[in-house]
Amino acid sequence: MLKKSKLKIVLYCLCFLGMTIMAKATSLTELSKQLPAEINGWQKSAKTTLYTPKNLFEYINGGAELYISYSFKHLLAQKYTKADLPEITVDVFDMGSSFNAFGVFSHSREDLDHSVSDDVESEYASGLLTFWKGRYYVSILAYPETEEKKKTVLTLGRHIAGLIKEKSEKPSLIARLPTEHIIKESIRYFHHYIWLNSHFFISDQNILFIDEDTEAVLATYKENGDHYFVLLVSYPDKIKAEAAQRSFLTNYLPDARKGIKQLEDGRWTGCRINGRLVMVVLNAPNVEKAKSLLGELVK
Structure with a gap:
């Protein structure tokens, strides 16, 4: 009887852990569904890719160590395309905590701005927008930069920030x-x-x-x-x-x-x-x- 009780507890814990992991992955999937299908003529790619610590190296060869050292959980990679133009890349990292999202953002920033929102720390330079909010670190890249691309990148950034309802807390x-x-x-x-x-x-x-x-x-x-x-x-x-x-x-x-x-x-x-x-x-x-x-x- 005691063994059965212990088995039930173990199974419950495993189930709960699995549901927790799935919930975090699903949250990025849901976020992807709420991204605009079209913005300023740029079309959202039909392919959405989720990465974990096990396969992040396939996507960021030589740079995955940074995110993993901050207890990275999941990455949502989304593309936007427009005829005859280089694609816009949207990367949303679930870092597991607000502290670690801030840590990744702080690693390479050289300046601070509030181009996304007054209450969101961000940095925009040469077609690359990065910011953090809640447990998420977001990178949107459009290279080479043009005024049209800059406008699109900032609009996407503001949209994503609006989808994230978590509070941002610094260590x-x-x-x-x-x-x-x-x-x-x-x-x-x-x-x-x-x-x-x-x-x-x-x-x-x-x-x-x-x-x-x-x-x-x-x-x-x-x-x-x-x-x-x-x-x-x-x-x-x-x-x-x-x-x-x-x-x-x-x-x-x-x-x-x-x-x-x-x-x-x-x-x-x-x-x-x-x-x-x-x-x-x-x-x-x-x-x-x-x-x-x-x-x-x-x-």
Whole structure:
């Protein structure tokens, strides 16, 4: 009798899990059905393709790692065509959470605009529109750019944003960043040390133990023409945070007094811990600035 009860529970859990996965995939399918069949003379392709982490490499060869590192769930790929013109490509990524959708968007942005909506962060440049809303990251590409294509891309973007009813929430870790002199569009959010190195190279090894169980944000600051950086990493527990700080000091700042050191280029780097949070200041112009920024961590 007990075995039968356990079997029922297992089957129920498997069924529930399957329904959850299907629901997320279906939501993209439903979104595709609500895309306009025609817009400014561009016709929606009859073929709609859904991708998962298992086959994303078939669609984005060499770039799938980025999305997978942010716990990517599903991708809807949709084309729009017009006679004798290159197609417009619409990609809608279900990233599983609002935080990860923001993370993917933040990875490569160079500017911020609100061309989609006042309450939606987006970036448009040279025929490419990207934005995030709720758990979705959206990319619409029309290359080469023309005024007609730009109008169509923006109209499609606004339509898709209107179909997404979820609220957009940024990681709370961002609120811990010092705000004075910050370049807002430079804020990056990630769970993999490779993406840290793509913005500021630390080491070819994961000396800060950044992984899927951690949250990390990196921001650039500009003051009197000087650029410096602040990195915050939140760990699942204090023990892992302490281990990460020790590793960073050993490998990046050996012999640093009180966790602050002037490097060979004359710039200053420092590291401090507060509970589960590790803060690193990089490329500070002087020791006073490094100490001031590190002091923000304990406020």
